[in-house]
Amino acid sequence: MINPFNITKAVDYTDEELNKFWVDFPIEKGFKGIIKPTSEMPMIILGSKGSGKTHIMKHFSFSMQHIRWKENILNGIIEDGYFGVYLRCSGLNGFKFNGRGESEETWQDIFSYYLELWLSQLLLNNIIKLIENTDVRINEHVIALEILDLFDTKDLPISIKSLTHLSKYLNDLQKEIDYAINNRAFTNVKISENIKILTSPGKLIFGMPEVFSKEVKELKDVKFLYLLDEYENFTPNQQKYFNTLIRERKNPTCFKIGAKRYGIRTFETLSAGEEIKIGSEFEEFDLDDIFRNQNKIYSEFIKNICIKRLENAGIEIKSDELSSKFEKSDDDEFLREISKKEKKHLKQLSAKLVKVVDKVMLENIIKNISFEKDVFLERVNVLLFYREWNKNSNLLKASEEIKLSCIEYFNFKNTGRHHSVIDKHKRDIIDTLYRENSQKIPTYAGFENLIKISNGIPRHFLITMKHIFRWNEFYDVNIFDTKNENKISVDSQLNALADTTNWFIEDSRHPGKDGNKIKECIFRLCDYLRELRFSDTPPECSISTISIQTKVLPKEISEIIDFLEQYSYLIKLDTGRRDKNKNSRNETFQINGLLASEWELSISRRGIVDLNFLEIKDIFFPDNEDVYKKFIYSTKSKYNAPFGNGKITISLFD
Template identity: 25%
Template sequence: MNSVNPFGSLRAAEYTDEQINHLWVDFEYDIKSSILDLSGATPKYIFGGKGSGKTHILRYYSYLVARQRQDKLTGVEVLEQLGALTIFYRCNHFGASKFDSLPENLKQIIFQAYVELTLFEAVVECLIDIKNTTTDLAYNDEDFLAEIRRNIGHDSLNLIQDLDSLRVWIFEHRVLIDRNLNKFIFIKKVELFESILLINNLFSFIKPAINIWSNALTNFPLVFLIDEFENLESNYQSIFNDFVRMANSFVSFRIATRPNGVRTNTITGVNESNLSGHEFLKINLDEILMSQDTKHFINNFIVNRLYNNPNIHVKINANQLFDSLDTSDLLQEAIRTLDLPINKILKLTKENFIRSFPSDFRQYADSTFSILCDDIDELILKKLNILRFCKERKNSTNFLEIAQQIHSESLIYREKEQRRTGKYATSFNHYKYDLFAQICLDARYKTNIPYAGFETIFKMSSGNPRNVLNILNKIYELLSFEGKSFYSQESIDIETQTKAINQAAKYFAEEDSNYGSLSDKAKKAMFKFAAYLATARYALNIPESSPLAASFKDEDLNREAKEVYNLAVEFSLIQEMPDPRSDRNSKQLHKLIKLNPMLSPLWNLPVVYRGDLTLNADILNAIFDPENTSFDEHLNRVKRKWNSIHIDQLDTNLKQNVGSTAKLPEQGKLPF
């Protein structure tokens, strides 16, 4: 057994350059041309949730990492493969918070100086590597340094004679800012920064200087790959917005950030903003990962992690690693596999049905249940008949007739050779997984409802590499604890997968989303949203099939709710869908969102959505506004609505045997 967990390291930010190369899996999408487009002059923002691969992509296509994997090539040959001189840097390494103690008029100035020195140093580091590895070219250090002196104009540069000493010079000026920032905390004297080097125009002169240094680099644009942009506050992001506006065919930027990680598009000094489609373009990595086209990528990603070991020679399709439930036909095999207690489930189902029957017609509840469910062996059809009965418009003169009609349709549907398209078949296809989930919960299955199979892992992860690693890491740990191996010839059983997937969901919610008070607000909203979805899924009258999504009017969010909503999206607790939902009544376009399916097991929710719930302004703000305390009231209201059977009263004679003191049915607690 391999003692090293191949799924244990989740964050690309923690990888060495060697691991970035070693763990790379080719993407279905053409990353270099379609996502990064390194030859394109227009800067790009690459949006993606945590773990979507932003860092891995940027680091993989950075010059220094590419040089390491192509160590037999010269620096210029690596540039030819990349098509650009690419410089990677993470925003949190700028340490923006250390500038916060400065007066407002100095913050941006000193921060910009620090950033330009940092990126200048990174460029020179790459030039040194190119010179050391491409020895057959001529390099004009003297003219390069003359161009630097002409644009920076600092006397100490006259002492610099080569690239190595230039790199040291830049480093010393950057460290001087750090030292003075530390001093300022104690003595609060702005005079400390009078001697600070301000470049101000690095991106206007650095590429012409490189071209002077070596004409072999003339055709390679300089592209800065900036990661974790969301870690900068708005006033610091605006500095990069200035850089973005200065971009051209010779110097450009690719900036990776979380959804909603760009807090401002304004530039400094003037009342203007960069515009999407003009100063920059957008790429949504989450949308790409959620497409079916990436399933092959995730398959290869798993196999590469598992078998990228010189001592392991067996390679299989990832789909073969995981047992899955047979949910074909009427789910009889799935129910048999899980050994669910049919009689217990039926008893609870009948109790819920009778309790939800209108009090004025309670004496007919038992006979109505019998009409719907007798002579049918398949548990899923009994549940579907009840759901169909709840959804049919019925009155006091025809509800028994409607129950009989539904029963007749189910008898036809259960016979494969007699099945035909129609209302019953559509209902079955829409609701079978929700009804199966209810069956599992009614049975109190070992870990609530089962989650298993490669297809489930792919959909639950949204094609996100870190989410896949999270799930497989938990599976690996469970197998190791039980003395089993991922490398055995046996596929992983459903119970182990379900336990591990529940642990992965808990880790995602509690550990992988822990960012202090801001994430706590987002989590509270996520908990409410998930509870609302679960109330829908485990209702007697399920309002929407596979309820994992909701739609709403963006303008219905109040200011406080909007802030928390944006945080929930940024922390990947909630995912925004690319296409808006057209309201069935007004035809207005509504925002469409879904709970991140990594969280689904915590509430026994589906990992894909079919329908979406409509959230009005009241429930929307009850979910996302941290000061709003009305959520429980709204939840109880829909709980009553979705768990009540409605029968219109047309014939008062049917009420003659109903006691005048009959009470409304008590709503049972939902089983989650």
């Protein structure tokens, strides 16, 4: 069986496959209501790598319109209200337009002309295809002459009498530029001396839609939608040119620009460096925000994607059955198992107590803390005891009070100290028990958890599913066979998450030494948070979220945190947090779900760890590795018994 999740990138699909695998966002009007393809207001569409941005933008292209509407393409375009012209900016190889003895201004002129020719060809070729597949009748010669009139020179071929001829002519002009650039190293002639710019910026991009709107009656009320994807491949100067087009937009033309979250290099225009203004000249839409802030809708979206993939692989499964195919952790069974074995948490507590109390007191304390009827409550007792120890309480008295509180909670489930701890730390305590008993933490398994771990990035979920199928093939388990009740095991899910995490770390890695440094930073942060979560006295529950006062950070650390956020190592949360000691708001970040699963952190958002300046420096920019090791040692001493105190042995009779 072919893995239904093998392909996870839109660029690896044909247009027919993209249409076959298309899943709309489950809200009124779907992605069309979000992207607004007929709106006159230009839009910049941002999204993390793997957010589905390319698939969404390609959906609004003419090639996809043609596939959707087939023989009714003309009526379809009229109903859609737009005619999509899609360009992947990476295909333009924008970085070749620099250096080689030419000034930035010259390159800007050459690039703008080149892009003008490219977009014009795409539009022309789409129009030609429309005419070939419909009964639209136009006077191609008249239209060709009107378009040629958009050029600044009259010295043009007189043989151009059709749109096909015109497209070929534009392609020849583009090839002349390519030839001049590619052969610069072999000639003594400057590129600018070999190229004649025959039209002004925007003349063709705006002028051709005006001609078609006027001369093709079926298109007179249709918006001509330029979709520029992977905008991050343009240099700042190249983006300045297109920002200028956004500012000077004319009907019936509109723009949708797609970029990764770090891809907008400038908002400046060629108009004396003035910037295009959000709200008045363009609107911005962040796919990550909508996916992360609308959890239920995003979950439904991912479920629909999953079902669509399975259906196209010949696997029929109902929406309400999908979740049941994923095995979840059985915490009750685990607790029953360890209750019959040696209590690792009591053994560890005894090993720490023996250094500070005599044998008689040790036995009395362990007797008070032990609770044979419920190993989970027994572990709660241990946590409460560590807290009292950290406060320098009378240890024997503290253990007696904890014993009474435990019995009372067991019998009456009252709202005392046990209730408070369990309400906040239940998941942490169970995960700690898994870890103390040398077992994998299975918390991350389950369909809903896999969606949560994807952090609003569909590709992360798809790649996890890809590896799940691979692991089940390895175990020779047919998980979606309707004749059996096989489930995707917890082990398969955890193995798949580990594989996906390794892929993510490498895929998002910055090249060179800086990449290694940034990777070390996120690793150190995850190590630190894991030390906190599994310490004797965790400072917060469900640890995976940090709060940072970013305004006081030096440039080097700010750049690292920006990179980690832009590449989704860190997920920036909407609401900041007020600094406890200062009247300022900190920025809050959660560890990416894949990293959280690898480092055994929580995937929930509850407790927030405040990092002060020195802690941030030691994690993100230590002077050397020894500084970080000392910082971790200090952290362990602070949150683990005996809490950095060199106490003398205490006797029962002291």
